[in-house]
Amino acid sequence: MSLGTRPAANAAERADNGAMVLPGRSHLRAQRAVKIGSLAFLILALSAATLLLGRYTVTIPDFFHIVAGADIPGASFIVMENRIPRVLIGILVGGAFGAAGAVFQTMLRNPLASPDIIGISYGASASAVFAIAFLGASGLALSGFAMAGALAVALAIYVISRRGSVAGYRLILVGIGFSAVLQAVVSFLLTRTDINVATDALAWLNGSLNSSNWDRVTVLSMALAVLAPAVVVLSRPLRGLELGDDAAAGLGVNVERSRLALIVTGVLLAAVATAAAGPVAFIAFLSGPIARRLLGGYRPLGTAALVGMVIVLAGDFAGANLIPGVSLPVGVITGVLGAPFLLWLLATANRSGQGG
Template identity: 40%
Template sequence: MSRAVSGRPPGHALLRIGRGSFLVHRRALVVVVALAVLLAAVVVASLCVGESLVSPVEVCRVLLGRPSPDRLVVGTLRLPRLVVGLLAGAAFGVAGALIQTVARNPLASPDVIGVTHGAGAATVAAMSFGVVSHNALPYLSVGGGLAATLLVYVFAWRRGLHASRFVLVGIGISVALGSLTQLFLTKGDYLVAQQAKVWLTGSLNGRGYDQAAPLALVLLLALPAALWAGRTQRSVSFDDDTATALGVRLDQVRLGLAALGVVLASVATGAAGPIDFVALVAPQIARRLTRTIQIPLLSSALTGALVVVVADLLARRLFAPIELPVGVLTAVVGAPYLMWLIVRTRSRSGGTTS
């Protein structure tokens, strides 16, 4: 009765901003606010902790642009690295949400279906053989990610894009590209190959505004496309017959969502390296927190940023003064989660067929 009177689905509220009004999911809004507050607290903690401890008050003074004796440590040494982690985590989170929506499979993510492996192979080849300048690496990563996705799309297409075939083909392409990357490492210069190996683990060490700038630009330019993706996700989540009956052009919509996810994941890989499992874990955490039908993009972005920043903080302090690559920490959490997800998916499919 209340639904008929209000005209709103249950669990939703009408948010008015100026002359406009938006229908928002109440729980999703609460989750977004909670994630934003938690992320802000972790950001301050990350800027406080290091070889020398800085008080939260001084960190806030630096962030607000006020004079502080810790401006060099916080603003010059720690903040640029943190910005790269935030942007890369957000990009991985949104990319994973989009690709899992297209594949309709929680196992699908840029690092599973070959996107980050394609970006990584292209970047390692450029680093090992010195074919391009260092500033061009993020753009080369995009080309490698797009090429890998195109291969997956071509081999998985058989009168349509089947979700399970898309994931299986992507895993095969990932293995092949991983072998190709190892070949590049053995053929290139030894010192450069060692730098490439560190980059392949996903590390924020030495990252700064030079890497953050192209990533921030891509995220800004992708904002209109992300708004469109958020509106389109619900229709793509339906089965093919239902979506077609609703007038959705599935092939074009899936291609657009996948292309956006690939670009975001590839640019993030070029900036911070292939930080594995963030794009796999973040969307599923966000979906379980919000309990929405489709994977929420904003919550996925915040969750991805939170995962990367927390992992980087732990990587810096767990074995100090030894600093681990952030990708090592995300792999420690992500690999068991992937195995649990595979077992859970198998048990569900087994229960369905029996």
């Protein structure tokens, strides 16, 4: 081949390579779209199952008549005041926990870095138990205490783990230490209060959708209407932070400011979800890794939110219908699922030589 024809040959090779890469990318996008669509379908199916099935079965025609305004004795109250708020709270709580977990795990590059592992949910729990046991708080006041406790603990973890810059492993270790301390605080508070009050506090600590109502739906919807756009905007530096502080700084990311903004937003997402349904175990921890495996390492926050919705709705339906005559809180079901996953994650990370 002459020298004059070599550039043309190189151009042809690049064109062939590009033609091979584009179909591969299109196929990958199509696979991701199918999986995301499957998650959305699961959410719809689980919502329909919760709305129609259970101890009192509602037919599809009756459901639409009730939603349209018809008054069917017994069924109207069950659908409008119990099941629809329950489904909506499950979707909103699952999405908030899932997105919060993915924010922390991606930012700190560690699947253990989720609000329910590093003590933030326990901060909300300790504050809420104190409010229940000694102040008689309930409703919006209880939600406010839970949010304040989560924010206070997150701030303490951030300050203690910060030495020049926040290292992911330091923040996780400090958070695990706070979890242990706050569990002891919760246990102490429960021993210092009346047995009936302690029972109410334990019901809240299990994480449940049983107390769902339209007031909680409204408050949680308003909070997420503010936080969801904030997460979308603030998550732009996440891809850079995932590469490490030096690489992120080289890409023009203000590392400390971006990380602090993401921590505050992630804490608020977890806090409002905890305030609405209690500390539902392991949702934030499970959603991100499952979303990542579904999408082959690609982990947008939206997919983690969808996974969180699926887990909460499936756990709630299973808890209400798994054992005849017994209704288990969703937090019990997710705790049973999450503990083995945590052990498996630790075991596989150790075998592959990945640091925690």
